[in-house]
Amino acid sequence: MSAIKVAILGFGTVGEGVYRTIQSHSEELTAVLGKKVEVAAVLIKNKQKERAINEDVLVTTDFSEILELPQLDIVVEAIVDKEPTFTFLKKAIERGCHIITANKEMFAHHGKELFELAEENHVSVGFEATVAGGIPVIQTLRQLLKINRVQQVQGILNGTSNFILTEMRVKKQSFAESLLSAQVNGYAEADPTNDVEGYDAFYKTMILSRIAFGEEPNWQDVEREGITSITIKLIEAAEKIGLRFKHIASLSRAGGQIKASVKPVLVGSEHPFYHVEGVENAVNVFSDIVGRITLQGPGAGMYPTASAVIEDLVYVCQSKPAKSSVTPSPTAISEPENPQGKETWLVYGLAKKQLNTSILWIEQVSEGTFIIQATKKDVEQLVRQQNAQGYYPIVGEYDVEMKDEVVTAL
Numbered sequence: 001m002s003a004i005k006v007a008i009l010g011f012g013t014v015g016e017g018v019y020r021t022i023q024s025h026s027e028e029l030t031a032v033l034g035k036k037v038e039v040a041a042v043l044i045k046n047k048q049k050e051r052a053i054n055e056d057v058l059v060t061t062d063f064s065e066i067l068e069l070p071q072l073d074i075v076v077e078a079i080v081d082k083e084p085t086f087t088f089l090k091k092a093i094e095r096g097c098h099i100i101t102a103n104k105e106m107f108a109h110h111g112k113e114l115f116e117l118a119e120e121n122h123v124s125v126g127f128e129a130t131v132a133g134g135i136p137v138i139q140t141l142r143q144l145l146k147i148n149r150v151q152q153v154q155g156i157l158n159g160t161s162n163f164i165l166t167e168m169r170v171k172k173q174s175f176a177e178s179l180l181s182a183q184v185n186g187y188a189e190a191d192p193t194n195d196v197e198g199y200d201a202f203y204k205t206m207i208l209s210r211i212a213f214g215e216e217p218n219w220q221d222v223e224r225e226g227i228t229s230i231t232i233k234l235i236e237a238a239e240k241i242g243l244r245f246k247h248i249a250s251l252s253r254a255g256g257q258i259k260a261s262v263k264p265v266l267v268g269s270e271h272p273f274y275h276v277e278g279v280e281n282a283v284n285v286f287s288d289i290v291g292r293i294t295l296q297g298p299g300a301g302m303y304p305t306a307s308a309v310i311e312d313l314v315y316v317c318q319s320k321p322a323k324s325s326v327t328p329s330p331t332a333i334s335e336p337e338n339p340q341g342k343e344t345w346l347v348y349g350l351a352k353k354q355l356n357t358s359i360l361w362i363e364q365v366s367e368g369t370f371i372i373q374a375t376k377k378d379v380e381q382l383v384r385q386q387n388a389q390g391y392y393p394i395v396g397e398y399d400v401e402m403k404d405e406v407v408t409a410l
């Protein structure tokens, strides 16, 4: 019985997690695949680092040595950046290997080309680990898409941001301290700007869009904002009125156009993401037959991500090479438009309440912080006119009775 030979590119949080899981779950893998899975090679950058890797594994900084191995079936990529990873994976496909990647930045940019090349070379592409860590959202959407028409996808897609927001609220820790904990835990990207400025969630959203709708919005049109403007003071003001900050990615198709945004919003306790805390991610999919489904689980870290990669390993071995990158999505039903376009907002750093017929002043949360109902255009104008600090949308129902109590208490 010949073995399935795997090369792992990168031996950081994810690469090492995959290596360890292949050893720890060797029996299960053999039982499912009918063959033993063996790590033949590991690609690293720094030869000086100590690594717990068996002596019979080729450890190299030269990718061409991996390509020259006599047998190589699967290449798992867990490196950072678009290059040299894209080039490595193209070469691996041309060598006849299935590929699996955890690298969302590279995959958001080059996934389509990799799929096309994989199709030409009759191999498969696994990318479950690129979105929402250990949650099997890609496979779930692929299954759902067979008949259901997906209308909307919303998610907390960055474990680091959700972890930081939770730590700041629960432990009253500063942003910097909370980010450091995320880095120590192996959640953050090598450059955490990607996490806290919303780029990581943006890449994941574009990958999800391809799966859910078969296409992506124009990247320039996507509103992208991170969590760096959220202070402990704001978190506490929101908490007083029963709201929590969540960094939410939204995707929907309306009038044949895909709309997407990745930004911090405020949610109340009735919202499915209110209790998604720490490094957890969640993805909420609304489809025409099944209705609303929420998947929740660990969004980053060594073993959750290794779990996604290992499940992909089984998937690429068992699946017939895909005919196309993603299943073309059946036509999605358009989202009903909000007729007045009014939304609820928390605006902070305002000098005064301003009489304006188009803005509904709901309540004052604390000095300079108000809840209002207005169109996006009106709230932007208000913030500009008063040189206010900023504003966040509040999604879901806002409980008026509870608010009245809060107003009286203030």
Ligand SMILES: NC(=O)C1=CN([C@@H]2O[C@H](COP(=O)(O)OP(=O)(O)OC[C@H]3O[C@@H](n4cnc5c(N)ncnc54)[C@H](OP(=O)(O)O)[C@@H]3O)[C@@H](O)[C@H]2O)C=CC1
Pocket: 009, 010, 011, 012, 013, 014, 015, 043, 044, 045, 046, 047, 049, 077, 078, 079, 080, 081, 084, 102, 103, 104, 105, 129, 130, 133, 186, 187, 188, 189, 190, 299, 300, 301, 302, 305
């Ligand atoms: N951490 C997480 O929870 C998750 C991460 N991901 C993604 O997985 C990928 C890896 O992340 P993570 O493990 O956290 O990152 P780390 O920074 O922990 O590890 C990166 C690894 O890549 C190696 N490496 C970097 N550049 C090169 C290169 N040019 N050639 C060869 N090896 C290289 C490093 O080598 P060396 O050890 O020698 O420095 C290191 O082993 C990223 O794309 C990330 O976005 C996806 C889901 C979750």
Ligand SMILES: N[C@@H](CC=O)C(=O)O
Pocket: 130, 132, 133, 157, 158, 159, 160, 161, 187, 188, 189, 195, 200, 299, 300, 301
């Ligand atoms: N840095 C990412 C890792 C997983 O994708 C995150 O925090 O979500």
